[in-house]
Amino acid sequence: MLRTLRQICSVGIVTEPMADGDESLRVRDALQERVRDVLGRALCVRHVDAGSCNGCELEIHAIANPIYNIEGAGIRFVASPRHADLLLVTGPVSAHMETALRRTYEAMPHPKLVVAIGDCGCTGGIFGESYASRGRVSNVLPVDVAVPGCPPSPARILQGILTAIGR
C-alpha cells in the first residue's frame, strides 16, 4: 500500500492541456449550435470497430490515458448505444459488421453524431471495397467528422470528437 501511495505521489499529475477542435475534419454540418446546447459540456461516446485492423483501437485507448485524459474534459465511453451521443467508428465496414453497425446507430438517441476514425474509416484505406468490405463508413452511415491517419494520433482523434460537438 505504501509503495502504491509513493508511486502515485511521485508521478503526480501528468495530464496535458487539451487541444481545440479542428473544423477541417468536419464533413457534414449538422445542427452544430443545437448540439452544443443540448449536450452542454458532457458527452457520451460509443465505439464500434466495424472492421479495423485494431491499430486505431490502440490510439483510441490512448485518449483515455492520464496524459490526454478525455474524461477530464467531460467525455466518457459508454457500454450501450442507448446512452451514447456520439458513435466512434473504425475500420472499413466489413460486410459481416454492417448489420451490427446499423443496429448500433439505430439504437442511439439523437443527435446521433458519427465520427469516422482512420484512413479506412475515411476512404476504405488499403482494404477498399470488395466482396467482404463496404469501404468507408459514410457508405453505410451519415458521417459528421472524419479523422484520417493510419492510425491517427490521439490528439487528432480528440480533435475529431471535439469538432463534432462544436468545441
Add this chain to the structure above:
Amino acid sequence: MSSRRWWDRAERLGGVLPARRLTATDGEWQQCAADVAAARGCLLALWSVDDVSGAGSRVRAAFAIEPGVLIVELAVDRGGAAYPGLESVYPCASRMQRAVFDLGGLRSTDPDRRPWLRHAAWPAGLHPLRDTRVRAAEGEPVHSGDVDRDSSGAANGARADDYAFVRVQGDGVHEIPVGPVHAGIIEPGHFRFSVVGEKVLRLEERLGYVHKGIERRFGELGLVDGHRLAARVSGDSAVAYSWAYCQALEGLAGCVIPPRAAWLRGLALEVERIANHLGDLGALGNDAGFAFGLAQFSRLKEHWLRTVSAAFGQRYLLDAVVPGGMGVDVAPETARALAAHSSQLAQEVHELRRIYEEHDGVRDRFAAAGCVAPELAARLGLIGLAGRASGHAFDVRVDWPCAPYDQLLPSVALRTQGDVAARVAVRFDELAESCRLVARIAGGLPGGAFRLEVVAPAAPSFGVGVVEGWRGPVLVALDAGPGGRVLRCHPHDPSWQNWPGLEHAIIGNIVPDFPLINKSFNLSYSGHDL
C-alpha cells in the same frame, strides 16, 4: 518415421529462416502430422492454394519442428474426394480447415462442416479465393430493415444468426450471448456462454465479423507492395507481419538484407512488444479492479510511444519494415534516447511489478483464474505467449534465431501454471528482456545501408517467413506469380491456435472473470478473421 526424416526428405527453401517444403500423398499427409505431433512439434498454419498456372489446388500445412519450419503440401482434386483432415492430431486445425472451405472450396474429411469465416457476405456455394462470381455480389448494400431476412434475398445465403451453436442442456442451464459489439473499445466477435448461475459450463466463440477479404486483396498487389497490407492484418503486430512478409519475399527473391536493416528490424519488433505488453499489463490490472495499474502503465506506454515516434517517425510502426530492409533509418541520437528510455522503463516496470505482486486483491484475481494446464495446452497446440505460460518453451527468436537474434541470445520466458498470473508473469519477464534487447540493439547498431533494392523473380516461386510477434509466431506464406505480382499470400496469426484455448480456459470459472481471462490472452480478431 520420425519428424526428422520428413525434414531430411524435404526441399530447402531460400532465405534466413530454416524452412523446407515437401509434397505428400494422402496417406503421408496425416502420417507426417502425426509424426510431428509425436515429436512435440506444433501446427503453425493450414491454408489452400489455387494455382491458376495449372498446378491445380493444393492444401498446405506449416509445422514448427526442432530444425525449422516444415511446409507440407498435398494436391487435392477439386471434383474428387475430400482431403484427410488433421483435427484428430491437431484440434486447432478444425477452424483452419473450415476457413479453407469457406474461402477456397476444398473440403476436409473432418466432421465439423459449419461455415467459419463466411457469415452472410457471400453465398454458400461460392468461394472468394477462386470464384470470380463472388465479385458480382460485391458492394451490394444490406438494408437495415432486411436484417431478419436473408440480407439480399436468396443470393446471400445463410444469415449470421443461423449459426448452429452447440447447445448445453440441463436443469438451470441458460445461455448468455455477447457481441459482436462489446461494451469496451475492443474488436468485434460473438461469445456464447452456457452457464449455471455464475459458473461457465461452456464457451463457444463465433468469429469472422471483421473478415475484410485480406487474402484476395493480396492477389491484387505487386510483390514489393504487399508488406503494407501485411502490416495491417493485425495492427498491433504490424512489425511482426511486415517483417514476416519481407522475410518470405526476400527468401524467394534471393535477397540478403544488410546487417543494419536486420538490427533495425529487431529494434522495431522489440519496441512493438514493449508497447503491447505495457498496454496489456495496465488493462489486466484494471480488469482485476486495480485502476492504479491502468493509469500507471498507460502513462508509461504513452511516454514510450513518444520516444518511438521520435526515433522512427511513427508511434505504431506500420510502415517501418519494407522489402530489402527498413523504410526509415534511426539517427544516432534518437537511438541513444531509445536505449536510455528502455533502461529507465525497465526500472519503473520493476517497481510496478512489485506493487502488483504485493497487492492481495490483484494476486487473488490473477492466481488460478483461466487455467490451461501444460498437458491440455500441448494437446490444443497453444502457442506463443499463452503457450509459454503453459510450459511450451517455443520462441522463434530463441529456437531459430536469425539476425540480429543470433548475436543477442534472448532468453525465453516460461511459466507452467497456465493461469492469468502465469500470462502476466510471462509478460513482465518478456518486457524486462525486451528492454534489455532494445538497449543492446540501439547501442550496437552496425553501420552501412539500411535498405537494398529487391528484384522480384521472373518465374513463379514460393517463400515463407516466421517472426515472433508479441502474441506469438506470425507466419506469412507467399507465392510469387509472374510479372512481379502476388499470386497467393496467406498471413497466419497465432490467435488461430489460441482462441480454442480461451474456450477451455474459461470452463469452471465465473462469468465476471471472463474479461480478465480474455485480456490475459488478448487475441487478435482482425488477424484471425482476415
